[in-house]
Amino acid sequence: MRLQGKTILVTAAGQGIGRASAIACAREGADVVATDLRADLLESLAREAPTLRTHVLDVRDDAAVRALAAQLPPLDGLFNCAGFVHEGSILQCDEAAWDFSFDLNVKGAYRVTRAVLPAMLDKLDRTRGTAAILNMASMASSVKGFPNRFAYGATKAAVIGMTKALAADYVTRGLRCNALCPGTVDTPSLRGRIASAADPAAAEKAFIARQPMGRLATVDDITPQVVYLLSDESRFVSGQAVLVDGGVTI
Numbered sequence: 001m002r003l004q005g006k007t008i009l010v011t012a013a014g015q016g017i018g019r020a021s022a023i024a025c026a027r028e029g030a031d032v033v034a035t036d037l038r039a040d041l042l043e044s045l046a047r048e049a050p051t052l053r054t055h056v057l058d059v060r061d062d063a064a065v066r067a068l069a070a071q072l073p074p075l076d077g078l079f080n081c082a083g084f085v086h087e088g089s090i091l092q093c094d095e096a097a098w099d100f101s102f103d104l105n106v107k108g109a110y111r112v113t114r115a116v117l118p119a120m121l122d123k124l125d126r127t128r129g130t131a132a133i134l135n136m137a138s139m140a141s142s143v144k145g146f147p148n149r150f151a152y153g154a155t156k157a158a159v160i161g162m163t164k165a166l167a168a169d170y171v172t173r174g175l176r177c178n179a180l181c182p183g184t185v186d187t188p189s190l191r192g193r194i195a196s197a198a199d200p201a202a203a204e205k206a207f208i209a210r211q212p213m214g215r216l217a218t219v220d221d222i223t224p225q226v227v228y229l230l231s232d233e234s235r236f237v238s239g240q241a242v243l244v245d246g247g248v249t250i
């Protein structure tokens with residue numbers, strides 16, 4: 001039980017990497033608060049993993065974020081997973097699309113972190129314990145450029161910068177902060193991007209071909225790294241952008 005005794009909040013836990021991560025953290029003994037925009041997804045998650053606590057949470061809604069933070073015990077772990085992939089170059093990205101991507105992918109993590117951090121730090125000061133924040137970035141970020149990921153890459157680069165700044169501010173207080181940078185992961189939103197392509201079979205082939213390992217990641221390829229970075233096993237790791245990318249950036 002690698003997360004026994006830890007209370008961990010996960011955003012975007014309704015499906016994909018967030019859902020699998022919430023379940024993996026609960027299996028390792030954490031008291032998991034699984035949140036998502038969509039109540040229907042949380043209902044099916046609660047049926048699948050009845051020990052989880054679920055709360056509807058839109059990370060774009062600051063009042064809702066603050067209200068949930070006020071109800072929770074101090075967290076020992078936070079996984080800011082919520083994010084959206086805008087597809088297109090700069091010429092396909094108007095200001096509304098740019099603002100939406102930053103509001104969800106970057107400001108969402110900022111809002112949740114700012115709301116829960118004072119209680120986390122207070123607990124750390126009282127207990128001399130440890131805590132960890134994990135922010136969802138991507139290999140498509142400051143790590144590597146990809147075609148048609150203009151706004152997306154910019155937001156995920158910002159997430160890495162925010163992660164390093166947080167890590168620097170709190171490294172002496174027992175709080176670590178890292179960013180996770182997956183390759184292409186088989187999730188509902190990826191399936192949606194494939195299905196909406198002009199030639200879905202070719203799109204799927206192209207997504208697979210990006211990974212030298214010759215396949216898409218499954219969510220189960222990603223969750224061990226999530227558990228590790230939220231657990232005390234990674235106690236000497238902070239401020240890192242950790243790649244789980246099937247060899248893309250070799």
Ligand code: NAD
Nearest residue numbers: 012014015016017037058059082083138184185187188189
């Ligand atoms: P997904 O895109 O299939 O699901 C996203 C979840 O986020 C949904 O449950 C949705 O309801 C929720 N959500 C949407 N807007 C929200 C909001 N405003 N507040 C709270 N929840 C909201 O899941 P995924 O593909 O696993 O992606 C999760 C994260 O991983 C994203 O940040 C994404 O950028 C990142 N990521 C994904 C991949 C990939 O290939 N799938 C690769 C690298 C990084």
